[in-house]
Amino acid sequence: MAKRQDLGTALTGSLLVGDGAMATYLYQLGIPVGIPVEELSLTRPQWIEKVHRRYLQAGAKILEANTYGANRERLARYGLEGKVTRINRESVAIARRVAGDTAYVVGAVGSINAGRVPNWSRSEYRDLYEEQVTALLYAGVDGLILETFLDLEELILALETARTLTEKPILCQITMMEVGRTRDGYTLTDAFEQLKKHGADGVGLNCRQGPLEIQRALEKTVVPQGLILSAYPNAGRLGMTDEGFQYASTPDYFKDRAMALREQGVHLIGGCCGTTPDHIQAMSEALEGLSPMPRINPDLVEEKMERPRLEVRTQPTLVEKVRNETTVIVEFDSPKDLDIHDYLYGCEQLNKSGVDAITLADNSMATTRMSNMALASIMKQRTESEPLVHITCRDRNLIGQQSHLMGLHALGIHQILVITGDPTRIGDLPGASSIYDVNSFDLIRMVKQLNEGISFSGKPLKQKAQFVVGAAFNPNVSRMEAAVGRLKKKVEAGADYIMTQPVYDVESIQNVYQATKEIPVPIFIGIMPLTSYRNALFLHHELPGVKIPDRVIKQLEGMNASQARVLGVEMAKELLDEAMKYFKGIYLITPFHYWKMTAELTRYIRSRQKQKTPVAFEQK
Structure with missing residues (x-):
């Protein structure tokens, strides 16, 4: 790119392919499970560089720095809480060396709650997000991806924190426990509307579900006008085979599903857990030379959830008796x-x-x-x-x-x-x-x-x-x-x-x-x-x-x-x-x-x- 566009402009007007999984791909390459992947940016930078380079060669135009879990709370589990800034800085530097002028580098910021019981402190989490995002911005990322958030309320907190620190593009990706709904009970339509109000440049889905489930969710969702839409599906569901735990979806399947996601108006398509450079290459080949399609929202009849029934209790409870x-x-x-x-x-x-x-x-x-x-x-x-x-x-x-x-x-x-x-x-x-x-x-x-x-x-x-x-x-x-x-x-x-x-x-x-x-x-x-x-x-x-x-x-x-x-x-x-x-x-x-x-x-x-x-x- 002689004088490339900024990331926001590129995402708005182009159909871009992102990279795939970092951790699960490293495990496939033989890295022992249990090692904090983010620490490898310091101890084995050549491994992280190899993964980035393979995704770049496969056709990825956006590389995520190896920073998904590089926040103080998660790093503290391994005694690395004092290396938050250094890990984020070095991870961005590795991705930047590989990307050169060929691809964009975004800082990945993952959910701190990460699937645990939704019981968290807003002030504590705000400080944790501010620390990581500040380090990523200082390291020179082109934008941020806030990804794998089960709860809308936590994602909004992360978005609000990041938005006060930068005008660079921020993409917000939700992970669904149930198709079409966040864990804390919001429909995707409601969630995307709230994210737009709080300053998101883009919204999307990643992790847990494969491409077909993400497609199904988008077909039933209203995406506010002006938002970039992204999709980073898993390679299907994780299952046990004779060879151990494996993901089911093949690169050829991802090639077909990439076209279906494009029809949903998705501008950025990448991969999450279980995906490899082969998956990214298959999608890149399928989408090469194509432009994004306009988003056509479904005509939704207002979703009315049936009120949960409450059976009438016939006997007094202990609390009522006492x-x-x-x-x-x-x-x-x-x-x-x-x-x-x-x-x-x-x-x-x-x-x-x-x-x-x-x-x-x-x-x-x-x-x-x-x-x-x-x-x-x-x-x-x-x-x-x-x-x-x-x-x-x-x-x-x-x-x-x-x-x-x-x-x-x-x-x-x-x-x-x-x-x-x-x-x-x-x-x-x-x-x-x-x-x-x-x-x-x-x-x-x-x-x-x-x-x-x-x-x-x-x-x-x-x-x-x-x-x-x-x-x-x-x-x-x-x-x-x-x-x-x-x-x-x-x-x-x-x-x-x-x-x-x-x-x-x-x-x-x-x-x-x-x-x-x-x-x-x-x-x-x-x-x-x-x-x-x-x-x-x-x-x-x-x-x-x-x-x-x-x-x-x-x-x-x-x-x-x-x-x-x-x-x-x-x-x-x-x-x-x-x-x-x-x-x-x-x-x-x-x-x-x-x-x-x-x-x-x-x-x-x-x-x-x-x-x-x-x-x-x-x-x-």
């Missing part, structure tokens, strides 16, 4: 065996004693137990007991979590407790993996999202869930103030009620009340009867923050098992006398499957309730 009367939850963990006869009999007796709900832990202490979902359903059908199911973040990834919740909804089980879960290393299968895709705060938010009729991925659902979500609180800590601060965040995330770990003395009950009296949701105070002298010793000396009165430990010493359980129940009754002065929610934990103990305590609560024992405050 506002008016003393409400008792009893934890009765599912068995470690396949035999459920004795367990169901215990549930039946607990129900007869006056329990409002039986709560089932989710493999407590990371020890394998029967599925609490299956057992809760059987329990509900055979004993008419109301189940409350615990859900940990430990055992299921996000796919499994949503599937599990959808199953609970289908079974009519709506009352749940979300907890982090003990790590697998302390359980009976210490070699098992702990998942922890999300923490308890995130999972609470996502459950409440299902209640709005929106899936974890942002897809609208035909029906709203009705989950009543509980959260856990451990008062047996040295710094109560910090624990209450964490509890408040769970309530802000959407927790409808709180269940506490067990307390063992009157002073602790009073402390919990004072610490939580401003919390705007019901508190179920935890009480678990002692069963033996050794049980008391363990709790007092080996569990942090748990205090058993010396007089009780001394009383238990020398008692046989039967005598100790009788005393344990009497002690729990004393605690209940105090607890019922402050709390309408009582959470009884059954020790070692001794359901007779918690049944007796439930009957005691009901007898006290008939005496109309005054409560010290109006229950939240």
Whole structure:
């Protein structure tokens, strides 16, 4: 190019071919998976240069610098947070050496959230984007591509940040979880309109979907006039073959689909994951000498999403009950065996004693137990007991979590407790993996999202869930103030009620009340009867923050098992006398499957309730 046009002019008037994948192509060339690709611009610049040169030779007129993940947050995972500027600068320099006057160089800026749970800080992300974009502009890029954004709101933040720093062209590319919609629920028509308002020069789609799915999405989308349209599809879907993980789409297929994308008015066509120089060459040959076609938007009838149905609930929830009367939850963990006869009999007796709900832990202490979902359903059908199911973040990834919740909804089980879960290393299968895709705060938010009729991925659902979500609180800590601060965040995330770990003395009950009296949701105070002298010793000396009165430990010493359980129940009754002065929610934990103990305590609560024992405050 003797005196080439600026990038904006070239994109407006020409049909250009972009490059293809960087990371997946490097993996095909033998670079080990797991190495941060952006760091290779410093440690193996010749590899990055080789990839750029192959794409240039294949016909690419726009090269993306190797900077997709070169932001401080992502680089910090590899101890590279201090090299943000250097990596971006050197990546641009490599691409510029290859491009010469033959191609344009754009800075690639990827989503920081990158598919994780959409829970991010605007101020923090703005600083991260500003740092990376400043480095790219200083290095001399011709423009920017903000790509692979699942959430429109994050993309707008990145665009706003970049636009304050430059007048150079900025292209914004969305990645779809569902065809035609962003993860945070916007149609592409709405998203593209918003991006134009915030200063985008171009809009488009990249990653996850192949060329046909991107074509389908564009056919149903209104693109605002004056915007450059781009498409960087994957080489189809990633799948397992005899030779390992592979992408399905061939270069010949991409040649055909490039023509179809041109018919949609796309001005810039490149490739994303799985594409190679062969894919780019095939498209370049197909499009050589052709001009862009005008964009013809579809005549859309206003898309009216069916409102998610909300089934009418026939029974009051625990939260509704506890506002008016003393409400008792009893934890009765599912068995470690396949035999459920004795367990169901215990549930039946607990129900007869006056329990409002039986709560089932989710493999407590990371020890394998029967599925609490299956057992809760059987329990509900055979004993008419109301189940409350615990859900940990430990055992299921996000796919499994949503599937599990959808199953609970289908079974009519709506009352749940979300907890982090003990790590697998302390359980009976210490070699098992702990998942922890999300923490308890995130999972609470996502459950409440299902209640709005929106899936974890942002897809609208035909029906709203009705989950009543509980959260856990451990008062047996040295710094109560910090624990209450964490509890408040769970309530802000959407927790409808709180269940506490067990307390063992009157002073602790009073402390919990004072610490939580401003919390705007019901508190179920935890009480678990002692069963033996050794049980008391363990709790007092080996569990942090748990205090058993010396007089009780001394009383238990020398008692046989039967005598100790009788005393344990009497002690729990004393605690209940105090607890019922402050709390309408009582959470009884059954020790070692001794359901007779918690049944007796439930009957005691009901007898006290008939005496109309005054409560010290109006229950939240």
